[in-house]
Amino acid sequence: MNILLAAGFVLMNVGIYLFMSMLYKRFRLPVLLPALTATFTVVVLLLGFNISYDTYMIGGEWINRLLGPAVVSLAYPLYKQRHVLWQNLPAILGGTVIGLLVGMFSGMLMAVGLGFSKLYVLSILPKSITTAVAIQISSNLGGDSSLTSVFVMIAGFTGAIGGPYIIKLFRIRSESGIGIGLGTASHALGTAKALEYGEQSVSMSSVAMTVCAIVGSIVGPIVSWIMYH
Amino acid sequence: MKIIRIIAQVAVLYIFFLAGDYLQKLMHLPVPGSIVGLLLLFILLLFKIVPVKLIEDGSLFILAYLPMFFIPATAGIMNHLDIFSGRGLMMIGILVASSVLTMVVTAHATEWITVRRTGSRSRSKITVVREKGSEA
Numbered sequence: 001m002n003i004l005l006a007a008g009f010v011l012m013n014v015g016i017y018l019f020m021s022m023l024y025k026r027f028r029l030p031v032l033l034p035a036l037t038a039t040f041t042v043v044v045l046l047l048g049f050n051i052s053y054d055t056y057m058i059g060g061e062w063i064n065r066l067l068g069p070a071v072v073s074l075a076y077p078l079y080k081q082r083h084v085l086w087q088n089l090p091a092i093l094g095g096t097v098i099g100l101l102v103g104m105f106s107g108m109l110m111a112v113g114l115g116f117s118k119l120y121v122l123s124i125l126p127k128s129i130t131t132a133v134a135i136q137i138s139s140n141l142g143g144d145s146s147l148t149s150v151f152v153m154i155a156g157f158t159g160a161i162g163g164p165y166i167i168k169l170f171r172i173r174s175e176s177g178i179g180i181g182l183g184t185a186s187h188a189l190g191t192a193k194a195l196e197y198g199e200q201s202v203s204m205s206s207v208a209m210t211v212c213a214i215v216g217s218i219v220g221p222i223v224s225w226i227m228y229h
Numbered sequence: 230m231k232i233i234r235i236i237a238q239v240a241v242l243y244i245f246f247l248a249g250d251y252l253q254k255l256m257h258l259p260v261p262g263s264i265v266g267l268l269l270l271f272i273l274l275l276f277k278i279v280p281v282k283l284i285e286d287g288s289l290f291i292l293a294y295l296p297m298f299f300i301p302a303t304a305g306i307m308n309h310l311d312i313f314s315g316r317g318l319m320m321i322g323i324l325v326a327s328s329v330l331t332m333v334v335t336a337h338a339t340e341w342i343t344v345r346r347t348g349s350r351s352r353s354k355i356t357v358v359r360e361k362g363s364e365a
Contacts, residue, residue, distance in 0.1 A: 013300055039303045043304050066239075070298050071264065072245045072249070094342045124320070154324040155331075166329055166333060176339055177336035180339045186328065
C-alpha cells in the first residue's frame, strides 16, 4: 500500500514538473520557472486534498535521494570548464570567497537584527548556494531545508530579474565581474541570466556557482560557529 | 540503448555520492558527503582515472532535470506558510538586499583582483561589456 502511495506521489511530482517545464519553454517568463510553479502546484494540491507533508514525503523521499548524485554530477560541468577555472583561479576564488562571506554575514545579521529566530537565521545562511547543496548545509547546521530552498529561490530571482539594473547602477563593467557576481549571488538562475552578457560571463558564472557550492559548504559551518559562539 | 546507459551512469554518480558520504563520516568532515563525492569525481576526472565518457550522459540527464529533484524538499514550505505574511515578509526584503550586496561586492572584488593581476603581469585582458543599446 505504501509503495503504491509512494509511486503515485513520484508520478505526480514528475508529471507536474514536465508539464510546467513545457509551459516555461513556451512562454519563457521568469515567474513560470518550473521549480516555482511545480512546487506551488504540489503545495496547493496537498493543502487542497488535506494531505500532510509527511504522507507526501513517503514518495518524495525517493526523489530526495537523487539530490546526492545530483550534487556529484556538478563535477561534470566543472571538469568541462576546468580551463576557465585554472586561468581565472585568483579572481574566481577571491570573488566567491569574499562574496559568500558578505552574503552569509549580511543575511544573518539582518535576520538577527529584525528579531528572527535561530532557525530562520541558520536557514538564510546558504541562500546564495545552489539548492541541492544549500539544503544539505542548512540541515547540517540545524536550519530548515524547505525554508532554505525558498530563500535560495528568492536569491536567484533577485539576480535573474534585478541583475541588469544592479549591473548598470553599480557600474559592473567586465564580463568576468558580471559572471562571477551573478553566479555567486544567484547560482543557477543568475547563470541563466549571464547568458545575455556573452560566453565568458556564462562560463565564469557556472564555474563560480560550483566553486561557491564547494567553498560555501566549507565556510558555512565556520560562519555559523562565529555567529553562535 | 541510451536510457540504459543513463541509468547505469546515474548509478555510478550514486556510488560516488555513497563514497563521499562514507569518507565524510569516517573523517568527521564538516562538508556534506555529496560535496566530498563531487570533489572526488572531479579529481579522478582531472587525472583521467575516470574517463569522462563514464559519467557524461548520466550527468547531463540529471542536470537537465535538476529542478525536479528540489520539489519535495521545497514543498516542505507548506509547514511554514507564515513567512508569506506579516513579519515573514521582511525576510524577503532581507534576502533581496543581501543578494544585491553579494553580487555587487563579488563583482567589484573580482574586477579589482583582475585589474591588479593585469597591471602587474599583464596577463588576461579585462573584457569590457558595452552597455546594451549603446552601440545603436
